[in-house]
Amino acid sequence: MIRTKTVKRPELNLWEKLYFPEVFRGVLLTSKHFFKNLTLHAFHAIGLFRKIAAAVTIQYPEQLWKLPGRSRTRHRLTKREDGSPRCVACMMCETVCPARCIYIVAEEHPDPNIEKRPKSFDIDLGKCVYCGFCVEACPEDAIRMDTKILDIAAYSREEMKLDMNELLNPTIAKAISAKP
Amino acid sequence: MPTLKIDEKEITVEKGTTIIRAAEKLGISIPYYCWHPGLSIAGNCRMCLVEVEKMPKPQISCHIQCQDGMVVHTQTETVKKLRQHVLEFLLVNHPLDCPVCDQAGECWLQDYYMKHGLYESRLDENKVKKSAKAVPIGPTIMLDSERCILCSRCVRFSDEITKTGEFGIFNRGDHSEIGIYPDRELNNKYSGNEADICPVGALTDRDFRFKCRVWYLKKTDSVCPGCARGCNITIEANLERPQHGSGERVMRLKPRFNDDVNDWWMCDAGRYGYKFIDHDRIMEPAYRKDGQLKTLDWNEAVAGFLTIFRAMTAQSKEKIAVLLSPQMTNEELYLAKRLFVAELGIKKVLLVGTNPDGDQDELLIRSDKHPNRKGAEYLGLIEEKSSVIKVLNEAEKGDLKALLVFGQDLVSLYPDQKVDHLLQQLSLSAFIGSNHNFTSEQAQWIFPAATYAEKDGTCTNFEGRVQRIQKALPPLGEPKPESEILMLLAERLGFHWPYQSQEEIFNELSRSAPQFKGLTYQKIGKEGIKV
Numbered sequence: 001m002i003r004t005k006t007v008k009r010p011e012l013n014l015w016e017k018l019y020f021p022e023v024f025r026g027v028l029l030t031s032k033h034f035f036k037n038l039t040l041h042a043f044h045a046i047g048l049f050r051k052i053a054a055a056v057t058i059q060y061p062e063q064l065w066k067l068p069g070r071s072r073t074r075h076r077l078t079k080r081e082d083g084s085p086r087c088v089a090c091m092m093c094e095t096v097c098p099a100r101c102i103y104i105v106a107e108e109h110p111d112p113n114i115e116k117r118p119k120s121f122d123i124d125l126g127k128c129v130y131c132g133f134c135v136e137a138c139p140e141d142a143i144r145m146d147t148k149i150l151d152i153a154a155y156s157r158e159e160m161k162l163d164m165n166e167l168l169n170p171t172i173a174k175a176i177s178a179k180p
Numbered sequence: 181m182p183t184l185k186i187d188e189k190e191i192t193v194e195k196g197t198t199i200i201r202a203a204e205k206l207g208i209s210i211p212y213y214c215w216h217p218g219l220s221i222a223g224n225c226r227m228c229l230v231e232v233e234k235m236p237k238p239q240i241s242c243h244i245q246c247q248d249g250m251v252v253h254t255q256t257e258t259v260k261k262l263r264q265h266v267l268e269f270l271l272v273n274h275p276l277d278c279p280v281c282d283q284a285g286e287c288w289l290q291d292y293y294m295k296h297g298l299y300e301s302r303l304d305e306n307k308v309k310k311s312a313k314a315v316p317i318g319p320t321i322m323l324d325s326e327r328c329i330l331c332s333r334c335v336r337f338s339d340e341i342t343k344t345g346e347f348g349i350f351n352r353g354d355h356s357e358i359g360i361y362p363d364r365e366l367n368n369k370y371s372g373n374e375a376d377i378c379p380v381g382a383l384t385d386r387d388f389r390f391k392c393r394v395w396y397l398k399k400t401d402s403v404c405p406g407c408a409r410g411c412n413i414t415i416e417a418n419l420e421r422p423q424h425g426s427g428e429r430v431m432r433l434k435p436r437f438n439d440d441v442n443d444w445w446m447c448d449a450g451r452y453g454y455k456f457i458d459h460d461r462i463m464e465p466a467y468r469k470d471g472q473l474k475t476l477d478w479n480e481a482v483a484g485f486l487t488i489f490r491a492m493t494a495q496s497k498e499k500i501a502v503l504l505s506p507q508m509t510n511e512e513l514y515l516a517k518r519l520f521v522a523e524l525g526i527k528k529v530l531l532v533g534t535n536p537d538g539d540q541d542e543l544l545i546r547s548d549k550h551p552n553r554k555g556a557e558y559l560g561l562i563e564e565k566s567s568v569i570k571v572l573n574e575a576e577k578g579d580l581k582a583l584l585v586f587g588q589d590l591v592s593l594y595p596d597q598k599v600d601h602l603l604q605q606l607s608l609s610a611f612i613g614s615n616h617n618f619t620s621e622q623a624q625w626i627f628p629a630a631t632y633a634e635k636d637g638t639c640t641n642f643e644g645r646v647q648r649i650q651k652a653l654p655p656l657g658e659p660k661p662e663s664e665i666l667m668l669l670a671e672r673l674g675f676h677w678p679y680q681s682q683e684e685i686f687n688e689l690s691r692s693a694p695q696f697k698g699l700t701y702q703k704i705g706k707e708g709i710k711v
Binding site for chain 2: 088089090091092094095103104105106107108112113114115116139140
């Protein structure tokens with residue numbers, strides 16, 4: 001049995017019913033912002049009070065939004081001390097991935113104490129849903145989503161794929177082809 | 181016949197039955213590592229401890245035989261605690277290797293830890309490291325003694341089943357480890373089973389190594405086509421993640437328990453003989469003219485082939501020969517016989533599958549390398565080498581006009597008969613098979629057929645046991661099962677066959693062939709039935 005709760009509509013009181021006072025209050029609020037921004041922009045133009053933001057709007061891409069510390073962004077693969085990938089190709093992330101966007105091929109590692117390593121490790125960002133399950137599933141802390149890269153765009157689906165080298169070195173920005 | 185009580189349930193068993201077996205019959209599962217129903221009892225893993233009333237200490241249920249009036253408890257707090265402690269002991273020196281271990285996902289340590297363990301590790305000491313990791317001890321098996329729990333199953337297998345005795349346990353205490361005797365190699369014909377019986381990741385299959393994770397595999401019950409034994413197997417294929425196994429779909433074959441055929445085992449030749457399913461396949465129908473191969477679609481190919489074939493059946497039936505193969509299923513042989521003998525009246529319908537002098541042993545391997553020779557015999561197709569040679573001679577002389585070959589490679593079966601020229605001399609030659617071979621390279625018409633993993637049907641092993649094979653994967657490319665090809669030919673030739681499935685063909689077959697009388701797919705079931 002679903003119980004329904006009836007919510008009463010708020011009724012206007014006398015002051016609000018008079019109409020004009022509230023209209024004036026709205027005009028005042030808008031004017032306040034207008035004059036504040038106008039003054040601040042004028043000061044910014046002559047180099048004063050730069051630290052106080054003039055408007056809520058961010059001037060992307062010159063100005064970037066400050067991401068929360070734990071936000072999930074584009075993946076990267078972490079490295080061992082010698083620079084080789086930490087990944088041991090256990091396929092946990094590949095298995096858990098709900099979008100099936102991870103493709104790993106395993107091979108023998110020359111060092112029998114490591115045994116296994118990825119021959120290739122591809123992520124199809126066109127399919128990824130940024131759920132972060134791969135990071136949680138990884139037993140080796142080999143994959144992280146902390147690159148703070150969010151502006152991922154390409155002209156074709158093929159270009160949305162990242163290979164192992166790009167994942168290991170997130171500074172390599174994927175070259176987007178000039179023309180579609 | 182002692183009667184005993186296990187967890188308040190009463191059961192009467194044969195004298196000499198162990199508690200673990202009796203519990204199994206009652207559906208009570210007792211965990212175990214070293215015990216294997218096919219091997220002798222070692223009793224060293226201590227995982228199967230149970231409490232028996234009036235016995236002072238917990239007893240290993242794999243070894244204690246049932247006595248009259250025994251009262252056994254398998255679920256008491258003491259037993260549960262014992263299992264936990266035993267497991268903790270077994271895992272003391274076990275590495276945290278699961279991410280790179282091929283056994284992960286079907287590992288008994290993982291399974292039992294989740295079911296009976298779930299303790300917090302108390303180990304402060306360093307683990308005792310065993311000698312080198314990942315050592316190939318033979319062509320098929322990789323040994324990692326660090327992961328071993330010393331259950332000694334592999335030692336007993338090599339001592340008792342193959343009687344080759346390669347394995348031993350060396351050193352003492354927690355330095356003891358499993359290994360191969362010096363100067364030996366694990367290269368017996370059943371070595372692959374060592375990876376199956378190893379409950380942990382100490383012995384893993386080199387062929388399967390790192391190909392794909394076990395939880396990706398789709399398992400289908402089938403029968404090994406490698407020899408006349410017809411070992412029961414499961415085909416384990418990876419269909420959803422094509423990036424693994426470098427394009428192969430079938431990842432491995434595993435034996436399936438059947439105490440009337442192969443027990444728990446299968447031979448290496450059968451186990452690793454699956455490669456042809458994904459390699460060297462004939463992908464689409466084709467027509468060869470003046471050495472030029474032209475691929476066609478099924479409609480064009482069948483139509484083109486039949487225009488010549490139809491004219492020949494009308495004029496010179498005695499100049500057509502059809503060579504069937506004991507690799508075909510009962511259903512396919514039945515349809516082939518119905519089409520070529522009953523409907524078309526061709527006399528020369530022969531079975532070809534000459535026995536290469538295969539090896540044979542007392543355990544499983546049979547010298548006859550064909551899965552369905554007995555079934556062909558029951559359907560009235562018995563191979564006579566002389567009549568095949570006669571047909572081939574006729575072809576050489578030019579007395580034969582058309583030759584249809586199913587599956588077999590005539591060139592390698594009859595090297596003396598110069599088959600390569602011979603197929604070119606004929607005015608019509610066709611090859612219906614799954615893989616490229618010398619015969620398919622020569623034939624004019626090529627029709628791709630499905631492999632045993634891609635179709636349903638039944639085979640009859642050398643003892644006359646009818647067993648089912650089942651479709652595990654879709655055909656690779658354009659191939660069709662032989663039965664469908666035969667039905668297609670029949671339809672285009674104007675015969676109206678009512679079959680909708682292999683089962684219907686089998687039902688009709690069981691009415692017509694006396695040996696198969698009364699059989700149905702339901703009766704054959706998972707384990708087959710002897711006729």
